[in-house]
Amino acid sequence: MRIVVLTKPVPDPASGGERLLPDGRLDRANSPAVVNGNDEYVLEKALKLIEAAGEGEVILLTMAPESAPETMRKALAMGATRGVLVTDPAIAGSDAVATTRILAAALKTLDFDLVFAGVDTSDGTAGVVAPGVAALTGLPYLSYAASVDPDEAARKVRVKRITADGYEVLEAPMPALISGTQALGEPRYPSLKGIMAARSKEITTMSLTDLGIDGTSVGLDGATTKVVDSRPPEARGATKVVRDAPDEAARQIVALLAERRII
Amino acid sequence: MAGIWVHGESAADGSLTKLSTEVATLARSVAEQLGGAEVTGVVIGSDPAAAAEELATFVPKVLTVKEPTIADNAAGMIVAQRLAALVEANDPDIVMTGAGPEGRDVAGALSALTGWGVLANATAVRGDGGGAVATHSVFGGKLITESGLTGSKGIVTVRPNAVTAEPAGSAGTVEEVAATGELQQPAVPIVDRLEAETAAAKIDDARIIVAGGRGVGGSDGFGLIQELADALGGAVGATRAAVDSGWIPYSQQIGQTGKIVKPQLYLAMGISGAIQHKVGMQTASTIIAVNRDPDAPIADFADMIVIGDLVEVGNALLAELRARSG
Amino acid sequence: MRAVTTASRAQGPFRLTDEHQMLRDAVRVLADDRVAPRAAEIDKTGEFPEDMRRLLADHDILALPFPTEHGGLGGELLSICLAVEQLSRACATTGLILAVQELGSLPITLAGTDEQKERWFPGLASGEQLIAFALTEPEAGSDAAAARTTAKRDGDDYVIDGSKRFISQGSVADLVVVFAVTDPEAPRHQRLSAFVVEVPSDGFAVTRVEHKMGIRGSPTAELAFTDLRVPAANRLGEEGEGWSIAMRTLDRSRPGIAAQAVGIAQGALEAATAYARDRKQFGQRIGDFQLVGGMLADMDAQTEAARQLLYKACVEIDAGAPDASRWSAMCKLVAGDAAMRVTTDAVQVLGGYGYIDEFPVERMMRDAKITQLYEGTQQIQRLVIARTLLGKAD
Numbered sequence: 001m002r003i004v005v006l007t008k009p010v011p012d013p014a015s016g017g018e019r020l021l022p023d024g025r026l027d028r029a030n031s032p033a034v035v036n037g038n039d040e041y042v043l044e045k046a047l048k049l050i051e052a053a054g055e056g057e058v059i060l061l062t063m064a065p066e067s068a069p070e071t072m073r074k075a076l077a078m079g080a081t082r083g084v085l086v087t088d089p090a091i092a093g094s095d096a097v098a099t100t101r102i103l104a105a106a107l108k109t110l111d112f113d114l115v116f117a118g119v120d121t122s123d124g125t126a127g128v129v130a131p132g133v134a135a136l137t138g139l140p141y142l143s144y145a146a147s148v149d150p151d152e153a154a155r156k157v158r159v160k161r162i163t164a165d166g167y168e169v170l171e172a173p174m175p176a177l178i179s180g181t182q183a184l185g186e187p188r189y190p191s192l193k194g195i196m197a198a199r200s201k202e203i204t205t206m207s208l209t210d211l212g213i214d215g216t217s218v219g220l221d222g223a224t225t226k227v228v229d230s231r232p233p234e235a236r237g238a239t240k241v242v243r244d245a246p247d248e249a250a251r252q253i254v255a256l257l258a259e260r261r262i263i
Numbered sequence: 264m265a266g267i268w269v270h271g272e273s274a275a276d277g278s279l280t281k282l283s284t285e286v287a288t289l290a291r292s293v294a295e296q297l298g299g300a301e302v303t304g305v306v307i308g309s310d311p312a313a314a315a316e317e318l319a320t321f322v323p324k325v326l327t328v329k330e331p332t333i334a335d336n337a338a339g340m341i342v343a344q345r346l347a348a349l350v351e352a353n354d355p356d357i358v359m360t361g362a363g364p365e366g367r368d369v370a371g372a373l374s375a376l377t378g379w380g381v382l383a384n385a386t387a388v389r390g391d392g393g394g395a396v397a398t399h400s401v402f403g404g405k406l407i408t409e410s411g412l413t414g415s416k417g418i419v420t421v422r423p424n425a426v427t428a429e430p431a432g433s434a435g436t437v438e439e440v441a442a443t444g445e446l447q448q449p450a451v452p453i454v455d456r457l458e459a460e461t462a463a464a465k466i467d468d469a470r471i472i473v474a475g476g477r478g479v480g481g482s483d484g485f486g487l488i489q490e491l492a493d494a495l496g497g498a499v500g501a502t503r504a505a506v507d508s509g510w511i512p513y514s515q516q517i518g519q520t521g522k523i524v525k526p527q528l529y530l531a532m533g534i535s536g537a538i539q540h541k542v543g544m545q546t547a548s549t550i551i552a553v554n555r556d557p558d559a560p561i562a563d564f565a566d567m568i569v570i571g572d573l574v575e576v577g578n579a580l581l582a583e584l585r586a587r588s589g
Numbered sequence: 590m591r592a593v594t595t596a597s598r599a600q601g602p603f604r605l606t607d608e609h610q611m612l613r614d615a616v617r618v619l620a621d622d623r624v625a626p627r628a629a630e631i632d633k634t635g636e637f638p639e640d641m642r643r644l645l646a647d648h649d650i651l652a653l654p655f656p657t658e659h660g661g662l663g664g665e666l667l668s669i670c671l672a673v674e675q676l677s678r679a680c681a682t683t684g685l686i687l688a689v690q691e692l693g694s695l696p697i698t699l700a701g702t703d704e705q706k707e708r709w710f711p712g713l714a715s716g717e718q719l720i721a722f723a724l725t726e727p728e729a730g731s732d733a734a735a736a737r738t739t740a741k742r743d744g745d746d747y748v749i750d751g752s753k754r755f756i757s758q759g760s761v762a763d764l765v766v767v768f769a770v771t772d773p774e775a776p777r778h779q780r781l782s783a784f785v786v787e788v789p790s791d792g793f794a795v796t797r798v799e800h801k802m803g804i805r806g807s808p809t810a811e812l813a814f815t816d817l818r819v820p821a822a823n824r825l826g827e828e829g830e831g832w833s834i835a836m837r838t839l840d841r842s843r844p845g846i847a848a849q850a851v852g853i854a855q856g857a858l859e860a861a862t863a864y865a866r867d868r869k870q871f872g873q874r875i876g877d878f879q880l881v882g883g884m885l886a887d888m889d890a891q892t893e894a895a896r897q898l899l900y901k902a903c904v905e906i907d908a909g910a911p912d913a914s915r916w917s918a919m920c921k922l923v924a925g926d927a928a929m930r931v932t933t934d935a936v937q938v939l940g941g942y943g944y945i946d947e948f949p950v951e952r953m954m955r956d957a958k959i960t961q962l963y964e965g966t967q968q969i970q971r972l973v974i975a976r977t978l979l980g981k982a983d
Contacts, residue, residue, distance in 0.1 A: 011402065018402035024410075037520055070607045077611055096381050097374060104375075119364075126383035127362075128420070131339060131371030140449040141340050141372070144364050146513075160457070161337070162364070162514070164465060165275050169455035170337050176451075182503075182520040183513050189618060192649040195611045196662040224380025224417065228396065229409040236550075239562055242569045249569045250579035253551055254587065256567055260549050262471065262528045263495065263587070 001056040003046040006117040009033040009071040024227030025093045038118025040187035042180040047079045057081040076198035077190035083203040093220030100132035105211040115177040130179040140172035146183035265300040266355035271318040279317040281468045282361035284428035287321035296390030307342045309334035319435040337451040339368030347376040362420035370420045382419045403542040423468040424525040464498035471497025471528045478533020482510040487577045494584040502540045518543035532573045536561025598908035613671040620679040628680035631806035641683045646716020654691040659710035667903035670848035677852025681956035682806035688845035693720030695838040700826035721762035723753040740769035749817040759810030760795040771828045781831030785823045792817030803955035843917040847899045847924035850960035854892040854928040857935035857953040888931045895924040918973040925960035932957040
């Protein structure tokens with residue numbers, strides 16, 4: 001079974017170094033990049049599936065600046081088979097529309113049974129790319145997966161989709177595109193063997209020309225949205241520290257709630 | 264003059280979602296800021312009547328499309344296709360949806376089908392210079408950005424609790440529109456539905472959330488959290504540590520890989536406030552923490568931190584709240 | 590123009606790659622979760638921790654020093670040292686298991702034939718077998734060339750007679766690399782040859798296991814060889830090459846000890862800092878008193894300096910620096926002294942509590958001392974460095 005996992009390098013949320021350049025693009029030089037958190041869950045699921053099947057490939061597909069191979073290493077160290085990196089200077093500053101087009105075009109060059117994506121990313125949390133890619137590629141779209149059960153022989157896949165009241169169980173023929181959540185299971189820590197093996201795994205690069213996409217239609221020039229302002233969030237104000245005994249502390253909490261008309 | 268559309272989502276029981284009432288309210292104020300643009304609601308479903316009627320109390324005109332296939336198939340892609348057809352026929356300028364799972368699925372597919380850009384996860388939207396300007400909280404809340412569309416058309420997805428829902432003065436009209444054209448995208452059938460084990464109040468748009476973390480110590484401990492939530496009329500939330508330990512389902516998880524919420528009150532019991540959780544609740548209007556550790560990160564951004572044992576303080580608070588309601 | 594520094598072989602400004610960081614983090618997680626809880630007990634019982642050896646083997650950590658074609662992970666010196674450092678931060682004895690596996694196998698790596706590597710590396714890489722390095726004798730410590738153990742050729746074998754002392758893991762190893770005199774008449778540095786002795790073997794005995802100040806879980810043994818037959822096929826390199834093999838081994842293995850020292854220092858620094866944050870006297874946490882804070886600052890700076898020198902030494906040595914001996918000696922010298930100073934100060938910060946075994950710093954201080962002694966005393970390291978600076982005497 002071949003599973004393509006869409007992964008995105010994002011600024012490390014723990015680093016605190018994220019900031020924007022004057023033109024509104026993320027200053028990628030200022031913060032180390034890591035694999036997007038949600039992508040790790042779907043990657044873990046993909047790895048578990050091919051391990052259970054005893055055969056198969058997990059292929060990472062990333063659209064990112066040229067330095068991305070460093071973040072792909074961790075995913076390869078976890079056990080992915082190989083990586084495909086779409087990179088091109090003209091891509092810088094691309095919005096969700098361009099990203100969706102580029103990823104869809106890249107998918108058309110690959111053979112696969114399933115495509116996995118994280119439901120959203122920690123650096124924009126738009127959650128619109130996966131459904132967009134499904135629409136452009138015409139793949140059946142199964143989202144917010146808490147579980148994924150492929151039946152390779154029957155060429156079908158079943159997904160438990162998280163809804164407001166519980167789950168919908170969806171079924172689609174393969175190939176299909178599935179967006180997944182944390183509920184798919186904790187990502188493994190790469191083993192030493194995996195870490196060392198990653199160095200010799202293949203990462204192929206593709207440019208916009210390879211995908212037949214005109215550079216001026218993507219990137220900052222082709223963007224459909226633009227950042228018009230940015231500012232730090234409003235300071236919250238001083239924290240009141242209450243060290244009194246429980247009864248008195250409870251009275252103070254209630255007083256604050258009343259003061260703010262919450263109760 | 265700009266036309267603003269509001270995509271109304273239906274809950275399982277056919278009623279309009281709370282989020283959609285907020286989006287509709289927001290659309291009206293954006294329309295006013297744009298010099299009186301036209302606001303139209305759209306409800307697409309297998310039985311859209313009830314939701315459409317409710318949406319009509321928020322906007323002057325609602326279009327409904329009856330799409331029977333939605334009853335037994337994954338809705339997002341089907342709704343997006345019908346919506347794209349309507350958009351093409353009627354030429355609005357802005358389509359606003361909720362930024363929950365349903366809204367995002369629709370917005371993402373609609374964007375691909377129309378080529379329209381998306382201003383995503385807006386915590387606020389205003390009309391400015393002829394178009395919509397959305398406010399976003401990015402990088403885990405470290406930065407607030409405002410963005411607009413480079414063209415005249417676009418989609419905006421709106422986070423819960425961006426505004427308080429407010430019905431319009433008078434009821435609007437509901438007009439049924441026939442679905443036209445073949446659905447091109449593959450339908451994905453729903454072969455089964457499973458109810459959640461616990462009928463927990465939803466945290467997504469709760470006004471008050473009482474959340475428990477590692478300090479709660481076990482699933483029994485969440486009993487107190489539930490009691491507090493009930494006493495305050497709120498919902499129960501949790502950190503990832505509590506979910507991973509199996510004390511509470513993932514649907515209640517707040518944080519980077521769970522839900523991002525913006526309640527009026529976030530009462531954090533035994534929660535350290537590490538960044539992965541903080542990004543999920545830091546925009547709550549009032550944050551009160553109860554923690555044994557005065558150096559917990561949450562002390563840096565809470566409005567009040569009570570240093571103490573969460574069970575003792577929790578029980579005292581329950582007593583106090585019950586005494587008040589008499 | 591004379592160069593100010595010879596740090597030029599390794600490419601680019603130095604930073605740990607993502608791979609190094611992943612590796613370090615993977616070992617650190619293991620060290621925190623599985624090794625640290627055992628450290629005090631290992632020191633108390635003084636028993637070789639078989640469970641730790643098993644743990645390292647199961648997680649492929651013992652495979653790091655070996656080439657991939659023989660079941661190893663093909664780790665470079667820096668990768669091995671990162672692992673030793675993280676393990677030693679939790680438990681110096683456990684970190685030593687990897688360091689000794691590297692030390693013992695280096696003679697085979699440097700001088701063994703493909704057939705010999707094929708024979709021994711798979712077992713070592715899997716962690717099924719342990720290897721020890723037997724150079725030191727009762728009368729030949731710093732003056733290793735003065736070894737008296739002999740190896741006399743007899744047909745297809747050599748017969749080894751003599752004894753070795755202070756051999757790390759000598760009583761638990763399956764393979765022992767023994768340096769013995771094959772030509773007593775030859776010039777000083779051409780008298781010795783290196784042999785791999787497979788244990789157990791007739792004529793091989795462990796006559797003593799020392800009671801030591803520190804690294805108490807690592808058995809330090811005295812070995813006796815009496816008419817011990819070893820096939821000529823187990824000789825590494827040529828006759829007379831033993832001294833050279835030993836010196837080249839130490840050039841590559843000393844960073845491993847530096848890594849152990851840096852790890853011990855880091856562990857002590859963290860323990861002392863945590864204590865200084867929690868402990869309150871005179872109404873404030875003791876870390877806020879300048880005399881204490883100043884000590885912690887020095888400890889941090891010394892540990893970091895030793896660490897950065899170690900990492901740099903590793904990449905320079907791996908890049909084939911001609912003054913590898915100097916890099917190797919420097920990093921071990923600096924790290925060993927840093928570990929001793931930092932752990933002593935850690936005990937000081939904890940005061941009375943630092944002196945009792947309820948807290949780990951007294952163990953760390955006892956553990957640190959050996960890093961100033963083995964694989965060449967600090968004085969030997971200084972000789973090596975001075976010789977590189979000054980060149981040979983006229």
